[in-house]
Amino acid sequence: MSLAESWDRYAVESKPRRTVNARGETTWLNWTQYADHGPDENVLGPVAGHRVLELGSGSGSNLAHLVTLGATGLGVDVAPSRETVARERWGSLPGLEFRAAEATEFLSETDETFDVVLSIFGAVWFVDPDTLIPLIRSHMAAGGVLAFSHLPPGSQGSQATRSGLRHDRTPEEWRRILTGHGFSDVTVSLIEPPEGRAAGTMLVRAMAH
Template identity: 65%
Template sequence: MSSAEAWERFAAGSRPRRSVNARGEKTWLNWTQYPDHGPAEEILGPLAGRRVLELGSGGGDNLAHLAALGALGTGVDIAPSRKAAAEGRWGHLPGLDFRTAEAVDFLDGTAETFDVVLSVFGAVWFTDPGRLLPAVRAHLAPGGVLAFSHAPPASRKPPPGNSGIRHDHTPAEWRAILGGHGFREVSVTVLAPPAGETVGTLLARAVAG
């Protein structure tokens, strides 16, 4: 099974995001795996008029929020059905463009540059950083922001046959990897989970030199 087929199967089993959050907002950015938890878009800096790329954009919900704040958003997802779902829900918003592609293939094939690149439990977690980060760096404007989140490294070894699927790195490892690929002002932390949960969220932010 190809990566696109695997992600298409995953997409088929996923549920759309709620129509409103706990504050009654129709769009919002959620970095963690828990609803109404964690920081929002403030770590990305000013957004109005900025060119934003989301790698692994899924149903387009996070990117739609940034577009509602004035960003010009491009969402890339490897699963073909994600593009149709995102356009069906958010196609009425201006400044949004959803595409179907593997993250590195998209970056290698475009001449576009971006002010912000983000990934929420998306392509950064599932792509070799030795391939992905140089491609991201090549398409980030000077001073541009890369931000991403994923679950912290698993405390147990993956079952046989599942090693290498996710690129689990500790905060210290991510700091070294990002610094080694020319990023500066690197910040990597693990956000505590909400009450009653045990798994936090690794959140990273770095700036292109």
């Protein structure tokens, strides 16, 4: 089974995102695995007028929110079914496009430059960072922001997943990897889970220098 087929199978099992959140908003950005929890798009700084790339864009909802704030967005997801769902839901939104591709293949072929790159439980968690991070940096404008989230290391063990082992890294390891590949001002924070939930969320932010 190919990587795309594997993730397509997983996508079929995923619940669609709600159309309205607890605050009554029709678009929003959520860094964590829990509804209505954690920080919002302010992690990225101002996005109006910026070109944004999301690696592992899923149904497109997070990226669509940034486009409503004035960004232009490109979402890349390895699962073709995710691209289809994203286009069906958000295809009428100007300045937003989606593409089915594996992250490293896309970055190796594109000549675009981005001001913001984000990955929410996406490609940064599932692709060798020593391969992916330099590719991301090579397509970022100086002063651009990279931000990504995933489960804290060890929170689910080291079991195999659909795309092999998850690339869990400690905060110290992320700082070393990112600074070694052309990023600065690296911050790593742990978002505590809601009451009654065990696993928090690791959120990493860095600037391209």
